[in-house]
Amino acid sequence: MNLSFFDQFASPHLLGIPLILISMLFPALLIPTPNNRWITNRLSTLQSWLFNFITKQLMIPLDKKGHKWALILTSLTIMLLTINLLGLLPYTFTPTTQLSMNMALAFPLWLATLLTGLRYQPSASLGHLLPEGTPAILIPVLILIETTSLLIRPLALGVRLTANLTAGHLLIQLISTAVTALLPIMPTISILTTIILLLLTILEIAVAMIQAYVFVLLLSLYLQENI
Amino acid sequence: GSLSQRRLMDVRLGELPAWLATCNLSPQGLLGGVQRAWSSYYEKYINVRRGGAPGLSMLLAGYCLLSYGWNYQHISK
Numbered sequence: 001m002n003l004s005f006f007d008q009f010a011s012p013h014l015l016g017i018p019l020i021l022i023s024m025l026f027p028a029l030l031i032p033t034p035n036n037r038w039i040t041n042r043l044s045t046l047q048s049w050l051f052n053f054i055t056k057q058l059m060i061p062l063d064k065k066g067h068k069w070a071l072i073l074t075s076l077t078i079m080l081l082t083i084n085l086l087g088l089l090p091y092t093f094t095p096t097t098q099l100s101m102n103m104a105l106a107f108p109l110w111l112a113t114l115l116t117g118l119r120y121q122p123s124a125s126l127g128h129l130l131p132e133g134t135p136a137i138l139i140p141v142l143i144l145i146e147t148t149s150l151l152i153r154p155l156a157l158g159v160r161l162t163a164n165l166t167a168g169h170l171l172i173q174l175i176s177t178a179v180t181a182l183l184p185i186m187p188t189i190s191i192l193t194t195i196i197l198l199l200l201t202i203l204e205i206a207v208a209m210i211q212a213y214v215f216v217l218l219l220s221l222y223l224q225e226n227i
Numbered sequence: 228g229s230l231s232q233r234r235l236m237d238v239r240l241g242e243l244p245a246w247l248a249t250c251n252l253s254p255q256g257l258l259g260g261v262q263r264a265w266s267s268y269y270e271k272y273i274n275v276r277r278g279g280a281p282g283l284s285m286l287l288a289g290y291c292l293l294s295y296g297w298n299y300q301h302i303s304k
Contacts, residue, residue: 012297014297019297032274040274041278042277090295
């Protein structure tokens with residue numbers, strides 16, 4: 001069985017120099033800093049529109065104290081979005097397929113929301129562990145269940161992002177291998193598989209954007225409970 | 228002299244080692260060179276009145292080529 005399909009997820013090295021840093025910093029080049037002009041270029045205008053849209057969406061459910069989180073949540077969204085979409089180009093490396101990076105993003109942010117809640121409103125934040133209207137018999141069990149679900153949130157956040165992107169990239173590689181292998185043998189089947197590949201690529205573009213959104217959305221939800 | 232003041236595109240091929248000797252190869256100098264190269268690309272292709280897809284696409288294509296170069300050793304097996 002050819003197990004070289006997972007080699008695309010190996011962290012790239014060149015003569016021992018890890019290149020993952022460059023893959024993570026490259027998106028910064030694609031985002032021009034806005035200058036003080038009134039009318040800027042098209043890329044800056046599009047970018048400003050996108051950032052305003054994202055920030056508004058994230059900050060509407062939060063009250064004034066939550067607006068401190070606007071910068072970090074918006075920049076997190078943009079970073080995940082660009083990294084995921086850039087990974088769909090040929091031969092590029094996607095840093096978000098590494099579980100280490102996603103856990104490093106998810107765990108501190110989740111912990112920050114939890115500690116914010118425990119510090120400023122401890123009883124309300126602990127009160128989330130018991131939904132309203134539960135029968136008295138079920139209270140101990142439910143507290144345990146809710147605590148477990150609380151503690152598993154950072155793991156779920158990190159693993160969700162990793163698994164979705166890794167699975168998508170792997171599928172694309174598998175199906176394109178099938179297409180190239182079938183081309184000399186059965187051209188018709190090869191064309192059908194190419195159609196599947198096109199549909200899969202469209203799905204991957206959607207998944208890339210959706211996963212970034214979901215990550216930040218869940219974080220903002222955890223924030224809303226705790227702020 | 229005049230050699231150190233010319234930009235890279237104006238230096239002839241035979242004069243290249245002499246030009247390299249005159250430029251600032253410290254980390255700050257290299258970083259300044261990268262900054263100048265980026266801003267000249269940005270001003271020429273992206274920060275224009277009716278810029279569009281090509282300015283960004285050239286960057287993405289360059290990134291793809293760079294990644295291909297990094298992975299070449301692995302792919303050629």
